[in-house]
Amino acid sequence: MADERERSASRRLGVGAVVVLILAGLAITVGIGIARGAGSAGTAIVTPSASAVGGPTDGAVYVHVAGAVVTPGLYRLSVGDRVVDAVGAAGGFAGDADRAAVNLARTVDDGEQLVVPVVGAAPPEPPAGATGAGGAVGGVIDLNAADAAALDTLPRIGPALAERIVTWREENGRFTSVDDLLSVPGIGEKIVDGLRDLVRA
Structure with missing residues (x-):
């Protein structure tokens, strides 16, 4: 009887030891995972917004x-x-x-x-209408083709701002959006809002 109790106690101790070892192994695995995650934070080269x-x-x-x-x-x-x-x-x-x-x-x-565009490519064709004098397309002035005289006809754009637009275009390349006008010194949001239906990039 005593031998049977001793064997039963030994089995319980053996099972307990196995459980402890399994739990310890799990804890070590989780700890390694957390350490790896913390070590790699801030090192990945990603563009999360795109x-x-x-x-x-x-x-x-x-x-x-x-x-x-x-x-x-x-x-x-x-x-x-x-x-x-x-x-x-x-x-x-x-x-x-x-x-x-x-x-x-x-x-x-x-x-x-x-x-x-590729180097040396011609400017893209206007989507509709024929190009008129001064870079106007169907009554809308093309910011990339208009000269200072044509730009001067726009509301709130005098000779000085017209010259600045041409200068900006020569120094920075083509306008890709009407909003690019905001980069021209002296042109603000109100002027751009008033030109949206009158010009194109």
């Missing part, structure tokens, strides 16, 4: 990046992201990209198509 398009997300904008980029396509970015983020989401500039023709600092708009 990814290939998935489902709709609040605060997201969708931009079609085309032309001289590594991976053209439709990308989801965050509101307030800039052209540099869109180009980065598309893998960066291709080798033949005309980087000077792209304003990397401009914020992107939902639903826009961002075309990165």
Whole structure:
């Protein structure tokens, strides 16, 4: 009888030891996982705001990046992201990209198509209408083709601002959006809002 009690006690001790070892192993595994997660935080090189398009997300904008980029396509970015983020989401500039023709600092708009031209490419054709004198297309002035005299005809744009627009274009490349006018010294939000239906990029 005593032998049976001793064997039973030994079995209980053996089972208890196994349970303790299993729990210790689990604790060590969890600890290693936590340590690895903490060690890798902040080292991953990712662009959390830009990814290939998935489902709709609040605060997201969708931009079609085309032309001289590594991976053209439709990308989801965050509101307030800039052209540099869109180009980065598309893998960066291709080798033949005309980087000077792209304003990397401009914020992107939902639903826009961002075309990165190749070096030496002709400006894109107007979507409709014929180009008239001074860069006007169907009554709308093309910011990339208009001379100072044509720009001077716009409301609240006098000779001085017209010359600044031309100078900005010569120094920074093509306008890719009407909002690029905000980069021209002396032009603010109110002026741009008044020009949205009168000009195009």
